[in-house]
Amino acid sequence: MASFGRYIRVVLGAWAFLLIVLMSMPSSAQQVNPTASSVKEQQLLQELNRIQGRVSIPDQRSGVLEQPAGRDWREFRNVTLRWIGGIAIIGMLAVLVIFYLSRGMVRLESGRSGRSIVRFTPFERFVHWMTATCFIILAVSGLNITFGRPLLLPLIGFEAFSEWSQWAKYAHNYLSFPFTIGVVLIFLIWIAGNIPNKLDIDWLKRGGGMIGHDHPPAYRFNAGQKAIYWIVVVGGGAVAVTGYQLMFPFYLSGIEGMQIAQIVHSVVSVLFVAAMLAHIYIGTIGMEGAFEAMGSGTVDVNWAKEHHSLWLEEQNARTGPNEARSQPAATPAE
Amino acid sequence: MARMKFLCDADRCIECNACVTACKNEHEVPWGINRRRVVTINDGKPGERSISMACMHCTDAPCAAVCPVNCFYTTADSVVLHSKDLCIGCGYCFYACPFGAPQYPKVGNFGSRGKMDKCTYCAGGPEADGSKEEYEKYGANRLAEGKLPLCAEMCSTKSLLAGDGEIIAQIYKERVTKRGYGSGAWGWKTAYRETIES
Numbered sequence: 001m002a003s004f005g006r007y008i009r010v011v012l013g014a015w016a017f018l019l020i021v022l023m024s025m026p027s028s029a030q031q032v033n034p035t036a037s038s039v040k041e042q043q044l045l046q047e048l049n050r051i052q053g054r055v056s057i058p059d060q061r062s063g064v065l066e067q068p069a070g071r072d073w074r075e076f077r078n079v080t081l082r083w084i085g086g087i088a089i090i091g092m093l094a095v096l097v098i099f100y101l102s103r104g105m106v107r108l109e110s111g112r113s114g115r116s117i118v119r120f121t122p123f124e125r126f127v128h129w130m131t132a133t134c135f136i137i138l139a140v141s142g143l144n145i146t147f148g149r150p151l152l153l154p155l156i157g158f159e160a161f162s163e164w165s166q167w168a169k170y171a172h173n174y175l176s177f178p179f180t181i182g183v184v185l186i187f188l189i190w191i192a193g194n195i196p197n198k199l200d201i202d203w204l205k206r207g208g209g210m211i212g213h214d215h216p217p218a219y220r221f222n223a224g225q226k227a228i229y230w231i232v233v234v235g236g237g238a239v240a241v242t243g244y245q246l247m248f249p250f251y252l253s254g255i256e257g258m259q260i261a262q263i264v265h266s267v268v269s270v271l272f273v274a275a276m277l278a279h280i281y282i283g284t285i286g287m288e289g290a291f292e293a294m295g296s297g298t299v300d301v302n303w304a305k306e307h308h309s310l311w312l313e314e315q316n317a318r319t320g321p322n323e324a325r326s327q328p329a330a331t332p333a334e
Numbered sequence: 335m336a337r338m339k340f341l342c343d344a345d346r347c348i349e350c351n352a353c354v355t356a357c358k359n360e361h362e363v364p365w366g367i368n369r370r371r372v373v374t375i376n377d378g379k380p381g382e383r384s385i386s387m388a389c390m391h392c393t394d395a396p397c398a399a400v401c402p403v404n405c406f407y408t409t410a411d412s413v414v415l416h417s418k419d420l421c422i423g424c425g426y427c428f429y430a431c432p433f434g435a436p437q438y439p440k441v442g443n444f445g446s447r448g449k450m451d452k453c454t455y456c457a458g459g460p461e462a463d464g465s466k467e468e469y470e471k472y473g474a475n476r477l478a479e480g481k482l483p484l485c486a487e488m489c490s491t492k493s494l495l496a497g498d499g500e501i502i503a504q505i506y507k508e509r510v511t512k513r514g515y516g517s518g519a520w521g522w523k524t525a526y527r528e529t530i531e532s
Contacts, residue, residue, distance in 0.1 A: 037381035038345070038517050044375070053375040053385075056351060057368055062434055065373040065387055068524045070430040074396045077426070145402045145424065153404060162403045162420040169422050173446065249425065249447075259429050 073259040085270035092274040106287040116298040131182030134175045141168035183236035193220035194229040220311040235272040335410045336498035346493035349384035353485035360484045361473025369453040389435035389453035390525035397427035413455040423447035432524045456483040
């Protein structure tokens with residue numbers, strides 16, 4: 001602090017000296033040039049990349065005269081984002097197709113035991129599907145804003161595309177609320193099982209059982225599921241905050257803040273969509289016996305043994321293995 | 335065809351706001367929306383300047399480039415217009431515009447944006463010239479009547495100029511030569527990628 005104070009004193013002293021020197025100089029300019037001291041556009045733009053002044057109309061926000069930063073944002077929105085989104089989403093789809101063709105569905109190696117164990121309560125499943133439904137609609141309506149004009153508009157024409165986009169915008173705005181509530185609830189109900197620990201490193205080293213036929217031990221959530229959890233919580237949180245910033249213009253920031261919000265919102269969103277494609281894959285055709293966890297809420301005990309051995313032990317220790325409900329193998333839960 | 339532009343001679347603007355009022359009246363612009371405004375830089379300090387600003391009808395307009403539904407079009411006079419029937423009120427043109435021209439009437443819940451509204455260079459919209467529908471959505475179409483935008487036409491100090499870019503640039507150049515000074519054509523470099531050498 002002492003050095004800062006000294007610095008201030010030196011600067012003030014220098015300015016005072018400069019002022020005295022300037023005042024003592026003889027005034028040579030006799031003719032009045034009104035623009036000599038006037039504000040210059042290019043100079044103002046170089047200082048701030050934005051020109052702001054005062055307006056006498058009630059809308060004070062219109063005091064921003066010029067903000068050429070919109071040009072950079074335009075480049076992002078029309079070029080950069082389409083590349084990021086295209087590579088992320090098409091790349092992920094390609095990876096999944098290649099993976100499915102080479103690895104196929106991860107089978108239950110020990111077959112079905114016919115006995116099932118509760119994996120997700122009805123409330124947990126409700127939260128999951130509420131968030132998932134909102135996410136899919138938000139994703140489609142959001143991708144429409146970025147990719148609709150080059151891809152869909154030429155196919156269906158201006159009127160139909162505008163009509164659809166208008167409804168998509170309403171859906172995007174309104175479904176953001178249940179989606180945000182869903183993300184908050186997901187954060188709260190599953191935080192306990194999703195704290196990373198040493199087991200995750202071992203799980204990741206052994207490829208999570210996706211490559212080969214290894215079954216690394218895991219508690220309720222393995223490292224892959226924890227990754228999805230944190231993507232949903234952090235990514236969902238980021239899109240929610242930036243989304244509301246765009247939805248409530250000027251409450252949180254001016255135009256420059258909204259440009260940044262849109263950049264964060266869209267980049268996180270396309271990566272989020274790519275991640276969720278992988279999540280949907282593994283939860284459906286990627287792994288035998290996985291969908292029923294979120295479908296009926298119960299999984300086959302053999303599935304639990306193979307994929308979440310430590311969780312199964314925990315559950316058995318708590319309730320006793322005999323309490324696991326017995327179900328005829330002929331009617332597998334979906 | 336002419337390449338229509340606006341030019342505000344900041345050394346003549348006296349911040350009377352008549353252009354703002356004339357615009358609102360001519361087009362019956364909804365409450366809370368100002369298609370044109372006067373911004374004063376360095377207000378109350380030496381070198382203060384006021385600039386009347388609206389949509390500059392840019393060359394290669396950013397609003398048109400970023401519109402997700404492609405509702406913008408450029409007329410033969412290089413005026414940038416849009417269709418309120420196609421506009422979905424997403425706000426993207428407003429993020430891209432360097433001049434803060436697009437505005438949205440508040441409709442319904444929270445900050446929900448209605449159909450975008452902006453300066454039309456007194457040239458209406460896609461509807462038939464001078465029709466009732468056109469007037470209700472976009473305001474008067476003076477250009478179709480052979481008149482220039484009202485804001486510039488009634489500017490008492492002739493600070494705000496509207497018309498063919500080359501002609502108004504010539505008028506401005508002559509002014510600068512005669513009086514010996516000029517602070518430049520504000521916004522031209524951003525809007526038209528060119529400036530007036532003086």
